Amino acid sequence: MKTDRGETLLKARTGFIRTKGERMPTQSCEADSVSGSVSQRACVYCGARVVLNPITDAVHLVHGPIGCASYTFDIRGSLSSGAELYRYSFSTDLKEQDIIFGGERKLAAAIDELVQKYHPPLVLVYSTCVAGVIGDDLEAVCRAAAQRHGIAVLPVESSGFAGNKSEGYRVACEVLMRLMEAGNSPLPAMEPGINYLGDYNLAGELWIIGGYLRRMGVKLNAAFTGDSSLKALQTAPAAAFNIVQCAGSMGYLAKRMQERYGIPFFHVSFLGLQDSADSLRLIASATGDEEVMARTEELIAEEAGQAEPFIQAYRDKLSGKKAAVYVGGGFKAISLIKQFRELGVEVVMIGTQTGRKEEYDEIHNLVEDGTVILDDANPAELERFMSRQGADLLVGGVKERPLAYKLGVAFIDHNHDRKHPLSGFEGAVHFAREVYHTVCSPVWKYVKQGG
Numbered sequence: 001m002k003t004d005r006g007e008t009l010l011k012a013r014t015g016f017i018r019t020k021g022e023r024m025p026t027q028s029c030e031a032d033s034v035s036g037s038v039s040q041r042a043c044v045y046c047g048a049r050v051v052l053n054p055i056t057d058a059v060h061l062v063h064g065p066i067g068c069a070s071y072t073f074d075i076r077g078s079l080s081s082g083a084e085l086y087r088y089s090f091s092t093d094l095k096e097q098d099i100i101f102g103g104e105r106k107l108a109a110a111i112d113e114l115v116q117k118y119h120p121p122l123v124l125v126y127s128t129c130v131a132g133v134i135g136d137d138l139e140a141v142c143r144a145a146a147q148r149h150g151i152a153v154l155p156v157e158s159s160g161f162a163g164n165k166s167e168g169y170r171v172a173c174e175v176l177m178r179l180m181e182a183g184n185s186p187l188p189a190m191e192p193g194i195n196y197l198g199d200y201n202l203a204g205e206l207w208i209i210g211g212y213l214r215r216m217g218v219k220l221n222a223a224f225t226g227d228s229s230l231k232a233l234q235t236a237p238a239a240a241f242n243i244v245q246c247a248g249s250m251g252y253l254a255k256r257m258q259e260r261y262g263i264p265f266f267h268v269s270f271l272g273l274q275d276s277a278d279s280l281r282l283i284a285s286a287t288g289d290e291e292v293m294a295r296t297e298e299l300i301a302e303e304a305g306q307a308e309p310f311i312q313a314y315r316d317k318l319s320g321k322k323a324a325v326y327v328g329g330g331f332k333a334i335s336l337i338k339q340f341r342e343l344g345v346e347v348v349m350i351g352t353q354t355g356r357k358e359e360y361d362e363i364h365n366l367v368e369d370g371t372v373i374l375d376d377a378n379p380a381e382l383e384r385f386m387s388r389q390g391a392d393l394l395v396g397g398v399k400e401r402p403l404a405y406k407l408g409v410a411f412i413d414h415n416h417d418r419k420h421p422l423s424g425f426e427g428a429v430h431f432a433r434e435v436y437h438t439v440c441s442p443v444w445k446y447v448k449q450g451g
């Protein structure tokens, strides 16, 4: 496949890249990465760790070589209001001898040492590529440790090669189901509230949305998994309904909880003014309580009223600019198209690591003709289409940042590494301010001149 600059893309990647308005087959997605394409997508272990790491009172023990354990709180933006144990990334640090003779004894000893030192209520043991290849029996080691210590010790079967990041999400959701099952026979009798699935309390975003819910009079049982604890997660089965933000990581759990506990769910998004207002109204209407609905309207009027003048001011500066977006999941991509529209910015390239078919259909309907849509892209594709489409800005994560800077294009971090909240009405103002600061920075004209 040739781009308009004559560069060749991998033939097997053709179906994963579409241009709206051109006659092309349906978008390929939800597949393993093409061999030879250096995918931006993370491994199974990373997908599982994204979901489970914000359980703040757990020991997160990585059974593998030390490199896999580089994933720690301190390169992630998920915050805690209580326990800090999740900030560590413990590792069994497997070496050649362990690979030859097996690492089960070393793992059991590591669990014993950590339990004696930190007294956690929960230990999560992550499998990695090496642990999967040598075939250590994590289930058996964890079961024996749980009996020895009288706490929950669960394996996370997340060997990196066993699929892609989406498989890691599914594995993590199964672990969450086991945690809920372990704490609930019989189900706790409590006032029904709601669970918030797919928020990881990045830079305190859960606290912003939790504040809205409190003002509306809606009780939050548990968040999955931002700022959560074992005890909080085990109250989740008593909820009246689930709201799901990141459907890519938590859609599976929502379906499992509906099957197992009969808890209905619906999707929400708190990115941008319109999505935030629509989502709060959806929640209020699902409670069926007219007082909640009235309080919600007051809240929206107040919060949107404060945010709109700022958004308008940034819109005046940003109108006509072009954005490229490459993010983890489809929900965020869809919300960003709408949020950029609020700022007068057109999305000219958009892609995800783990988007699903129905999400790509919605993306396709939302964008203008000529927009390039990519699934599971590699760096060469992102650079080529960013340049071809004339993007002024790239929205992505830590792996995409250098691609933008090399091209002299502005960048916004919308991944789990960031340290500023982008959710709700105040998050929309932060986002608009950041887009303005980076796109309108005078530095780009010097970078381009220098290049």
Ligand code: SF4
Binding pocket: 043, 044, 045, 046, 064, 067, 068, 127, 128, 129, 130, 158, 159, 160, 161
């Ligand atoms: S689990 Fe495998 S792919 Fe994932 S970080 Fe570790 S070695 Fe790399």
